[in-house]
Amino acid sequence: MNTYQLQVVENTNKKEKPVKDQVPFGTTFTDHMYVLEYETEKGWYDPKIVPYGPISLDPAAMIFHYGQTVFEGMKAYHTEDGRVLLFRPEKNFERLNLSSERLSIPALDEKLALEHLTALIKLEKDWVPKTPGTSLYIRPYIISTDANLAVGPSQTYKYMVILSPVGSYFPGGLQPVVIHVEDKFTRAVKGGTGMAKTAGNYSSGYQAQANAKKEGNADVLWLDGVEKKYIEEVGSMNIFFKINGEVITPELNGSILKGITRMSIIELLDTWGIKVTEKRMSIDELYEAYDAGHVEEVFGTGTAAVISPVGELNWKGKKMIVNNHEIGELSQKIYDTITGIQTGKIEDTLGWTVEVK
Amino acid sequence: MNTYQLQVVENTNKKEKPVKDQVPFGTTFTDHMYVLEYETEKGWYDPKIVPYGPISLDPAAMIFHYGQTVFEGMKAYHTEDGRVLLFRPEKNFERLNLSSERLSIPALDEKLALEHLTALIKLEKDWVPKTPGTSLYIRPYIISTDANLAVGPSQTYKYMVILSPVGSYFPGGLQPVVIHVEDKFTRAVKGGTGMAKTAGNYSSGYQAQANAKKEGNADVLWLDGVEKKYIEEVGSMNIFFKINGEVITPELNGSILKGITRMSIIELLDTWGIKVTEKRMSIDELYEAYDAGHVEEVFGTGTAAVISPVGELNWKGKKMIVNNHEIGELSQKIYDTITGIQTGKIEDTLGWTVEVK
Structure with a gap:
């Protein structure tokens, strides 16, 4: 150099x-x-x-x-x-x-x-x-x-x-969004470029997103490209679930982006004594948990929004309403803590911030 | 407009x-x-x-x-x-x-x-x-x-x-190439953008192509993104096989580019009384046919080369030598006919050429 x-x-x-x-x-x-x-x-x-x-x-x-x-x-x-x-x-x-x-x-x-x-x-x-x-x-x-x-x-x-x-991503406070579970189009597949932040991964989602919007959804939840069964990402964010007290996020499998907000939430929750389970999770498993009354919170995570609560999921005509379309307690606490650290309101005990001097 | x-x-x-x-x-x-x-x-x-x-x-x-x-x-x-x-x-x-x-x-x-x-x-x-x-x-x-x-x-x-x-793609005449059958990286998957001619489909193949070249291959043969089993494309070309007298090409499945040379070859062979079978074909099936001595010709098709004969395939250490590394009779005949029509040497009875006047 x-x-x-x-x-x-x-x-x-x-x-x-x-x-x-x-x-x-x-x-x-x-x-x-x-x-x-x-x-x-x-x-x-x-x-x-x-x-x-x-x-x-x-x-x-x-x-x-x-x-x-x-x-x-x-x-x-x-x-x-x-x-x-x-x-x-x-x-x-x-x-x-x-x-x-x-x-x-x-x-x-x-x-x-x-x-x-x-x-x-x-x-x-x-x-x-x-x-x-x-x-x-x-x-x-x-x-x-x-x-x-x-x-x-x-x-x-x-x-x-x-x-x-x-500006603020949520000028009126955190607003849970309605999400379509995409079962036709594919964002990424093993051996492809899903883990890379590269241009082609984004425009390839436009058609699915436009279809979802026509039906009143804000964005799509992507399933895996092989079986259209396992949960991958929501829009251009990672996704987390709180199910029966357990926090779960899809494991990094080569087709999911390695989100820095995702990583930070896992580390933050660890300091709170909450273990995040990173695993392969099917959409059926999620709906079964919902039917059993166990889905407590769902949220997307990324740099743009930090936390984007999901209030409703629509998969093949099956509607899942999460926490009565309201933001969950944990989602709000994670949002407040991370944005607090980012803006210096909360002490950065994890050494995450770098001051521009 | x-x-x-x-x-x-x-x-x-x-x-x-x-x-x-x-x-x-x-x-x-x-x-x-x-x-x-x-x-x-x-x-x-x-x-x-x-x-x-x-x-x-x-x-x-x-x-x-x-x-x-x-x-x-x-x-x-x-x-x-x-x-x-x-x-x-x-x-x-x-x-x-x-x-x-x-x-x-x-x-x-x-x-x-x-x-x-x-x-x-x-x-x-x-x-x-x-x-x-x-x-x-x-x-x-x-x-x-x-x-x-x-x-x-x-x-x-x-x-x-x-x-x-x-210049000419093959200045010294048609040269059969050595191809690596890619079993790790994926070019495209159902629901993705494989059938579209869009930028992201090309650079996503560079890593696999570089690896293949290091081992003496000219390019890669892509398998399907789901099972890494079914044959899709070679490099940025469609692929044809002549097996025991039958001409076969992978069927258009949403992840394969709809090649215009591919389409033209199917139509041309029809006029010669040769039916091209468009079907899903696994790489195992191809190697079984090879072991039985039935693989006669393999060639890629596309605008750049028209026909690019494949002389050798390498899949998980298994080497397939096609037609003794020589161009096949049918490959040569297709090449001569299409380039002949393109350059006006052979009468265009199919109405394929448009004169710039």
Whole structure:
């Protein structure tokens, strides 16, 4: 990794920041972005913070044709005492490299990536919104840039980071959602790319999601690609169940994303003396537990929402109403604790936050 | 579809054409490209032929993050009497729209797309190479362009066509290749995007292909994603077998690409009185037939190579040598006939070619 000195080109034409902190997710971007280049012969080189603006690519750039790309999603939070915190960012860079391995993309230096991210956020500190529930969404991503239509790994890449202030995911408090259990379309399968955060995993779900929305569902619960039987993920989140006092989440099997919120909840609950059972769980098993009156809470977990309670599941015409469409006690407690740690309201005894200094 | 009048901005700074017709696949592009825009409110609009050059996109453009994109691959051929022929282009646009449906991308007007493609190729006629075996590769593709990180279908798209002169796939004549039967990684599964020509399907195969190459194989044969038992595709081609006189190809099951060369071979063989059996075929069944001495020919089919004979298969340490690593009689005859029709050497009694006039 040569030529690794970070250069900063400051934007002299700064944008106005959103007046309210309730901007739609992912549509407003800050004044600067980070760019790092890769060539096979040089490795990663030329790290730069530059004014946010369009990127210019050859129409034959591989990203447009063969989808060799990975990304991450994370957030920076403002604390009441004016600090800016990141939540376990090293886990995101670790996962980015895991995703890259699956997509035959060269690995980043995780330590340097975090250093440069910190430099970018420091420069954009005023963009981290302050209203409770808001944050600065961080999108690191790598695209393949060779102008070459031969199917195969690119020799050149761009790693970039863009930042977007985001409003509260639940401006009116946690709202349980209605979810369709998808039994036709498949998100991922063993041996595929399900465990990687790569573009193709997302658009492949649009058709199922559109169908589900037509029937009044907010999103879909994905079942495994082999038997359409085992529970995998909800929308682009991991999923947890509280059944007869036991907390259960599907085990990481190669087709489920290794969520950092998922991991944090398992660790957090451990400190509370609650064991999370990671196992293969069938949708039948869930409905049987429901019929027996044992399904107490269901919630999705991810960076965007932290916790998204599920109030209703619809599977082949069978409706499951969870906790009377209300948020469960444990869901709320996990949400309050994790967001509390993220925003510095609760002491971070687990060493999860990294201050941007 | 308003504002649908094709505009042409001619390139005044034309490139030199390759001196030899043996340029590496997909790295040289012609002087012009075609661009058509989409906005939800306007539909597809503003078709243009413009000088080939970089495209500028917001770093948050959806193509970089969620992979909502589709493409096609087709070729234009020079005939000895100076005409330029396309091979069943209407089938490519039909399939492009099928792929788009799966990826929640709005459909193109197939007739207009072909009209505008013809106009582009007419303008670039001098770029269609003339040496036997060469052609002008045509890459139509659609990318999602909203600057929006919210997961969901884009409201804006670009449909583009770029052209690339390509050398002969087999400059020294048809060469049978060595193929690894992949039993770990998965290309596609029922309910996924396997039948669509979309970016994510291609880069997801790189890791398996790299592993196979390390062991001396040219590419991989994909098995089904559920049982790793049934034969699907070879590399990015469909596959055919001649076993004990019977021609067999895997049936279209939702995870196999609906190849236009595949379809054409089935139709062509029908005119020769040879029935192609489309069926689910397991890799065990193939090896049993081999052990009984019945495997006569194996070949991949696709736009790039037309026919790519398979000389050897390697599955879990079991080596299958096909026809003594030599091209089979039927494979050669199919190759000669289809390339003959494509290049006007053989009369097109099936109405497959479209002349660019």
